[in-house]
Amino acid sequence: MGIRAAHWDDWTLERLLDAKAEQRQRVSLVVPARNEAATVGDVVTRVRETLMETVDLVDEIVVIDSDSVDDTYAVATSAGARVHRAAEIRPDLGTHPGKGEAMWKSLFVTTGDLVVFMDADLHDWDTHFVPGLLGPLLTDPAVQLVKGFYDRPGADGPLEGGRVTELVARPLIALLFPSLGELVQPLAGEWAVRRDWFASLSVPTGYAVELAALVDTVRARGPEAIAQVGLGTRAHRHQALRDLGGMATQILAAALARAGSAAISATGDVVLRQYLRGLEPLERAVPVLEREPAEGWL
Numbered sequence: 196m197g198i199r200a201a202h203w204d205d206w207t208l209e210r211l212l213d214a215k216a217e218q219r220q221r222v223s224l225v226v227p228a229r230n231e232a233a234t235v236g237d238v239v240t241r242v243r244e245t246l247m248e249t250v251d252l253v254d255e256i257v258v259i260d261s262d263s264v265d266d267t268y269a270v271a272t273s274a275g276a277r278v279h280r281a282a283e284i285r286p287d288l289g290t291h292p293g294k295g296e297a298m299w300k301s302l303f304v305t306t307g308d309l310v311v312f313m314d315a316d317l318h319d320w321d322t323h324f325v326p327g328l329l330g331p332l333l334t335d336p337a338v339q340l341v342k343g344f345y346d347r348p349g350a351d352g353p354l355e356g357g358r359v360t361e362l363v364a365r366p367l368i369a370l371l372f373p374s375l376g377e378l379v380q381p382l383a384g385e386w387a388v389r390r391d392w393f394a395s396l397s398v399p400t401g402y403a404v405e406l407a408a409l410v411d412t413v414r415a416r417g418p419e420a421i422a423q424v425g426l427g428t429r430a431h432r433h434q435a436l437r438d439l440g441g442m443a444t445q446i447l448a449a450a451l452a453r454a455g456s457a458a459i460s461a462t463g464d465v466v467l468r469q470y471l472r473g474l475e476p477l478e479r480a481v482p483v484l485e486r487e488p489a490e491g492w493l
């Protein structure tokens with residue numbers, strides 16, 4: 196059996212609420228956010244109103260403020276989230292920049308048996324993303340990790356949007372991890388996982404957290420431990436191509452480390468040289484560090 200695919204409305208909300216109550220599962224929504232004051236309030240408010248206050252699907256909404264220098268903390272707090280600064284969570288364990296770091300640290304301040312991750316920069320999305328991602332976890336005990344997928348509309352057709360997906364993640368999967376080849380959006384920031392499983396994984400501190408979790412899950416538990424759920428359409432803020440170079444470097448580092456490359460050290464920074472014009476390089480230090488499984492400290 197390969198990776199199971201489903202659609203978000205394959206389960207009624209009532210069925211998911213019943214399953215959650217029967218299994219006594221708690222659900223945490225975790226939103227890692229760095230400088231997302233413009234959009235994080237909407238994400239928090241809509242999920243709180245529809246899935247926490249109207250029904251009992253989500254037990255807590257936790258925003259992890261990832262070194263923001265804007266009003267992310269205040270906006271998310273006003274919207275009704277519990278907000279933690281990543282650097283202030285378990286300071287004894289040190290602090291690193293990055294999205295994966297924020298997600299790893301979230302394990303120390305959340306209580307959900309099931310953890311749903313959502314990006315904070317969404318501007319075309321809906322609250323059905325959350326029950327959709329919970330569907331396989333609440334109805335199939337073999338599933339450990341659920342990825343969302345969606346159409347990413349763009350001016351030049353459906354491949355537009357997802358530059359790192361098309362140019363880095365899919366080629367890596369084809370070459371090194373073909374059992375993940377059925378995934379429509381392997382890098383989606385909207386995914387859900389059983390707490391115990393995520394806590395058992397090594398977590399890259401940067402943007403490779405998604406690919407690493409997929410590779411480690413399929414290797415340890417097989418494709419039947421992963422499900423993907425169609426969520427409709429999603430649009431987000433786009434990063435500059437130059438910044439995506441850092442993301443691509445992190446994803447390549449995590450993938451090559453898992454392929455056994457001795458050239459990859461999971462401890463330091465990689466220097467990425469980019470050129471705006473002429474021979475003068477713009478150097479950027481890209482962290483490729485990984486956190487050891489959180490379960491050792493929980």
Ligand SMILES: O=c1ccn([C@@H]2O[C@H](COP(=O)(O)OP(=O)(O)O[C@H]3O[C@H](CO)[C@@H](O)[C@H](O)[C@H]3O)[C@@H](O)[C@H]2O)c(=O)[nH]1
Nearest residue numbers: 227228229231261293294297314315316382383384402405
């Ligand atoms: O240091 C950081 C950087 C980003 N974020 C947050 O992480 C989310 C996604 O970041 P973004 O820069 O918008 O990522 P994308 O360019 O959209 O990258 C896609 O691909 C990445 C690689 O798999 C995933 O991590 C992302 O979730 C997915 O949206 C947003 O809420 C950010 O605020 C942090 O919390 N800390």
Ligand SMILES: O=C(O)[C@H](O)COP(=O)(O)O
Nearest residue numbers: 356357358359360382433
């Ligand atoms: O999935 C990706 O490749 C990244 O999120 C970048 O997406 P974008 O090209 O739509 O900005």
